[in-house]
Amino acid sequence: MIRLYTDALNVGYDGHLIVKNLSIEIPDKQITTIIGPNGCGKSTLLKAITRIISHDSGAVVLDGKNISKENTKWLAKKMAILPQTPESAGGLTVGELVSYGRFPYQKGFGRLTKKDVEVIDWALEVTGISDFKYxxxxxxxxxxxxxxxxxxxxxxxxxxxxxxxPTTYLDMxxxxxxxxxxxxxxxxQERTIIMVLHDLNQAARFADYMIALKEGNIVKAGNCEEVITHRVLKSVFQIDAEIGRDPRTNKPMCITYNLLKGEHKNEETLDPSRTVVHAVH
Known part of the structure; x- marks a missing residue:
């Protein structure tokens, strides 16, 4: 089922197009991971889909509605986003910052209800930071x-x-x-999760669906088997990757790689056998 998709989306800064004519569908109730080199448009895409930034043309459609025409509270009850570099929370306690997540549900003077407090405490508990509340x-x-x-x-x-x-600054x-x-x-809880990850093996391990971006365009979208391949990683990252199997999940994983140099960067004919090699033990 597809509830969220983009249609010919163009997003840019200062006249420079970052995301280019992008039409993509996000599977509902699945985990989607987005991979690609620095500056390829991953963060820009997330910000445009969640309306943190506006797009130049095209549309982002959720439940049949163009999100650019919907009010903020409606959208905030549908989507939450954790940006790459969150704004400073100077002067706030942990509990106060987490309480800001209840904004879409508040009325009048914005006082927290019993339900709000319960949800805040749950969020603190599941992320392991209850002891830091104050x-x-x-x-x-x-x-x-x-x-x-x-x-x-x-x-x-x-x-x-x-x-x-989301794993930035965290140890393994x-x-x-x-x-x-x-x-x-x-x-x-059947939450739909969409995240940008730099670690290819983490992206493959936790994803139901993957999107590989390069220079604002989709190189490949599909399941892990379709995206974590020698050919796709060569095109996206300019690397010569050896692909094996995660012995715990049986999903494809990048065992090792070399940088491609010279004429090898532009080779189009690849040996399909390079896509699957011996499993890691």
């Missing part, structure tokens, strides 16, 4: 602050959550905790 956000480490922002997105209780590199264990939490939200 601490200033500025006093936390980078990894702890990242979990606070994720808790705020969860407190928004949207059907769709967009995250731009906390990266896995965050990604497993998002997977749990997807599986148990």
């Amino acid at each position: 601490r200033p956000v500025d006093e936390l480490s980078g990894g702890q602050r990242q979990r606070v922002w994720i808790a705020m997105a969860l407190a928004q209780e949207t059907e769709m959550i967009f995250l731009d590199e 264990a906390h990266q896995l905790e965050v990604l497993e939490l998002l997977q749990k939200l997807n599986q148990e």
